[in-house]
Amino acid sequence: MSVAHATALAVLLIVAPALPGIATKTRAVLTGRRGAPVLQLYYDLGKLVRKGSVYSVTTTWVFRTGPVVLLGSLVAAALLLPLDGRDAPAGFSGDLVAFAGLLALGRFALVLAGLDTGSSFEGMGASREVTFSSFAEPALFLCFAALVLATGDASLSGMLGAPVRVAWSHAAASMSLVGLSLFVLLLAENSRVPIDDPATHLELTMIHEVIVLDHSGPDLALILYGSALKLALFGALIVGVFLPRADLAAPAATGVLVLGLALVGVAVGVVESVMARVRLTQVPALITGGAVLALFGIILLLR
Amino acid sequence: MSYVAASICLILAGGGAALTVSRRVRLGHALFRLLVGGGCLLGAGPAIAALIGLDMPDVRITTGVPGGPWVFGLDTLSGAFLLAIVTVGGACAFYGIPYLAGDAPRRAVHRAHALVALLVAALAVVVTARAVMPFLIAWEVMAVASYLLIVFEHERPAVRRAGMLYLVATHASTLALFALFAIWGREARDLTFAALTACAPTLPDGGAAVLALALVAFGLKAGIVPLHVWLPEAHAAAPSHVSALMSGVVIKMGIYGLIRVVAMLATPPAWWGWLVLALGVISGVLGVVWALAQHDIKRLLAFHSVENIGIILIGVGAGALGLAYGAPTVAVLGFAGATLHTVNHALFKSLLFLGAGSVIHATGTRDIDRLGGLGTRMPLTATAFLIGSAAIVGLPPLNGFVSEWLIYRSLLGSGISMSAIRIAVLATGALALIGALALACFAKVMGVVFLGRRRDATTHDAHEAPRGMTWPIVALAGVCMAIGALPALVVPAALRVGVLLSGGPAMPLTITGDPASAALTVYTLSVTTGLLAAWLLWNSPLGRRRMPATSETWGCGFARPTARMQYTSSSFAAPLVAAFRSVAGVHTHRSACAFETHAGDPVLDGFALPAWSRIRAVARWFHPLQRGTLSRSIIYVVAAVLVVLVYLVAAGRAA
Structure with a gap:
């Protein structure tokens, strides 16, 4: 891991909690409110870390392990992304499978931690989480497959690194479709409107928030930070597709990444202000729609 | 090869000991453990030797055997399957002794132990046979021994029905094998595999008939949709350690047969590769959707075998396509992934079946919706089951991930090439769907059975299984973790199998260096170490400012929550089952x-x-034809002989 890699990773880890803040602020501004500060999540995390945790008597070590595995797997997945626009700290052929696998590992840990409480609410959230991700994961792989076809490289460092600029020159339509599809996935995987409303206050309508109902204190801090990091990871995928920056110097490339992430945050906020969330039963259709975008991209490339 | 022969003899002797020393139970069990365990250990040696690339000479028996020379050999492909057989076979044989101990007064338990030994020995012969005769004999011994083990609890009608279904399926498979070898052997010098390989180029239509028959014969054994109908019934009916053995290795003989036929035919036509790939996708997706809907833990695991056979077939299909379109990297990675996934599935599926057996042993029910909260009462079994679940879902850092990664790489590699094989890249989406649905299904099993609170007070007061039942499970979990943490140990061996199938060492992927698997190993090891360190730090006093408090689960203000209000497996899976309702x-x-x-x-x-x-x-x-009277039967026999005589005379005159 070089200095440039370490800097880019550190920057990603530091700016991640600002992303939900940017989205919320955009939504507030567009709906004519003042809204919470952009840095609200940092304050929340600081407060939660200082608190103690409360554990249910029903829970076992699975509950206590869940948050650590969730955050750890997301940090490990970040190591596979070419954050400086060239290559990843740990990249190899087929590393995109490891990327998806680590996201799945985090989800598995979180879902089991939820089920460990024996609460019907958390069971409900866990059930919804695995249901919607069952549609999101194939969509993610279709995006990856389109990128492999467009760039001719089967590693994240390749398909989001130097070959991206060339891919835009001969497959611009496919690349835009993949970028759009990834944005739908970002909304789905991170429980944003129109799939889930992070601001909802009714347990029966929640997806992500309800799995973590019994987590508290530092454990909840890990999960909240993990959610922000996951948003940043998907944001980095989108930035990698739309803003090829292999020609820039490393600090400039990292700067563009931060700028791009902020834009993604704004886009999420805009979507949240102009759309209502769809009914739970229609979420699979929505995600499948996102997958179809990637599929069109693949078909254009297979001509 | 002599070690393999000695190993098979030891295992058979173990079975014999269980059968003959049935009066003195403890001595019989001790002999059984010693001989079968020794035999399995002895068999692992040559299997590993074959996997690291040592050449072993074939053994030829030419005199005194029917059907031409009998040849036995051990190459890397056989080695991979033999290793799975002895590992899983040993674990299941040991597990079976305490598992069946409760049945001893009512049933002839020693016969079941002897049959398990016979089955393991027959499996070892199937993968080392290099001639049609011994292969078919061992195939039949395997089929019949499995049947007798399935109907162990034969007083239950459901068990007898499942046994009959299995018997019909397995004999249909044998019949197709007879046809296959009859067509193939017509032109061959004798019935050894070497002779069949030599005459493969003379087969009409590139061996289309042989390949189609192989799909039927071996597909029936492996449980490819729609030939899987016997599989869930049989696995649910058999005692758990037999289900583990069958799901782990017996159905894998179908995969072995398919891969062996491809190896002997050299280059299969492209349509066959596409067909196998499509069958793999169908089996994988439908298998896991059906599994999601199940309430019976053993039927659920059995449907997951259908799913995993699908994943393996995707690898085989990608490999065959790589051969057909001249993309060697795709071919090597596809076959390597398929072989490794076969071994991996043998390990974690037998682990899961044995774990399910311990649950059934402890609670007396197989209904997932009646269980709950077993994790605190059966901590070892629960932890091992969790590892097995994560492995079968294909999560890093466990072994299922490594083999699925190879298959993904093969499919993604097809996207880089320029021929029509590029379309195969779409199968990554199917593979991802299978993986995500499997995650949903095992979150359901793990969460509903082992986590939360006990749902039904009528289940027995659960207890951890006796030591003789926990250590085989824990050992299998250990192997799963070792393969997952150190892919560089096993991937070269799997690639060697791929190279064997794609004919010749002139491959872009050299045996010694697959840089990606070395990089994956470094990455996995550092991630695992990092996660462990983070977990330890987090749960140490350093990680927490304040001591955690305990309380009841937050019920959102509901005053009197009960255990029956928990999400059940049916409610957990309901959204997914509804989404797939047309096929579920x-x-x-x-x-x-x-x-x-x-x-x-x-x-x-x-x-x-x-x-x-x-x-x-x-x-x-045709009922009236068969009256069961002796005189009629004699008339039929005489008539049949007459017809044959007339035919022979007529045929002789025509010639």
């Missing part, structure tokens, strides 16, 4: 005060059983 095969019965769902098998209920009753209706026309 769930029948719902509802009335004003009752609601019940029944998860069937659409192929069995909708197609196989109606077809079967048609066949029976036709067969009834």
